[in-house]
Amino acid sequence: MAAHEAWSLVCRLFSGGSPVLRAALSPAEVRASALLGAAIKPTVVNRSFALCPYCQLRNGQIFVDDKGGQFCLCSDCGRIALAPDDRAAVTLDENWLRSRLRMAMDIESRDGVTDLVDGVWRLGDARREPVLLSRSLARLWAEPAIFERVRVSGAGIRVIAPQSPQTRGVPFPLGIEWLPLEERFTFYGGRISYISGANALNAEEPAAADPSGPVNGPFSADFGWVTLPGWSHGLIRCTDGQAAVFRSLWSFKAVEVDGERVMKRAGLSSGKPNDLFKVKQRYKGDPDYEGPLYAYRALVKSNRREGTYWMPCAGGASGSA
Ligand SMILES: [Zn+2]
Numbered sequence: 119m120a121a122h123e124a125w126s127l128v129c130r131l132f133s134g135g136s137p138v139l140r141a142a143l144s145p146a147e148v149r150a151s152a153l154l155g156a157a158i159k160p161t162v163v164n165r166s167f168a169l170c171p172y173c174q175l176r177n178g179q180i181f182v183d184d185k186g187g188q189f190c191l192c193s194d195c196g197r198i199a200l201a202p203d204d205r206a207a208v209t210l211d212e213n214w215l216r217s218r219l220r221m222a223m224d225i226e227s228r229d230g231v232t233d234l235v236d237g238v239w240r241l242g243d244a245r246r247e248p249v250l251l252s253r254s255l256a257r258l259w260a261e262p263a264i265f266e267r268v269r270v271s272g273a274g275i276r277v278i279a280p281q282s283p284q285t286r287g288v289p290f291p292l293g294i295e296w297l298p299l300e301e302r303f304t305f306y307g308g309r310i311s312y313i314s315g316a317n318a319l320n321a322e323e324p325a326a327a328d329p330s331g332p333v334n335g336p337f338s339a340d341f342g343w344v345t346l347p348g349w350s351h352g353l354i355r356c357t358d359g360q361a362a363v364f365r366s367l368w369s370f371k372a373v374e375v376d377g378e379r380v381m382k383r384a385g386l387s388s389g390k391p392n393d394l395f396k397v398k399q400r401y402k403g404d405p406d407y408e409g410p411l412y413a414y415r416a417l418v419k420s421n422r423r424e425g426t427y428w429m430p431c432a433g434g435a436s437g438s439a
Contacts, residue, residue, distance in 0.1 A: 124305050160209075395411045
């Protein structure tokens, strides 16, 4: 059980990407962090807010008193003196995580870890397939060109990334396999182990439970919903026409095609794909209308002069690139 807690803590610290106050850890997590040894490092959170040491519920701004001591101004408890311990935090040694994941995946030690972009690393090749580690799936949806940088012809790509509350099903096109950090790896006896696919094949089943969850990349099964963490108003709901355009673009697998072909496959008679996403003056600023436009801008590329459109996130590892 403690090993399970330890692994959850590793996953939580990695996906957050920043230190967590010691005071915010549960007693089980404190025990778990002892088990993790050097993988968890003590640090001090240096910022202007601290968790109130009295109620441990609210964050209060940190002030310095006339004697040079610090206090936290909690909205419920008022002035509460801060001991140095109250700002003690823990952080994950991410080099440890990357090196142990490489061992778990049997990655050859001669090729090192490459920092691709902020929050995404190429861990190396396992059975001649590139393995990426990403702090989130959203990072890769936003920048699918990363895949082009690591793609090896004739081989798939594996992506290790934490789960997010919304993610179910298959977040990437064919040829790019997602290995959820929490589920496909375990921590035991100081090592990280990989749980191979045979034991985790039914991961797709819960998708049916929530039809709005992302199944085709960031899109739901019917393309009517889009999950984009950069959008702060929750799930994006598309009209039938918008969903048809996304479905059509998805089916072309990131290949640049003529706008007319996109519309034809979408079953729409005329116009350009982007026409359906325009926000009328009176709806400007309304998230229900701005959401689909935000998704369109984030996910669809076009060449205005050629009149062509394509969706980079629909390109699988076996795609046309
Ligand atoms: Zn308080």
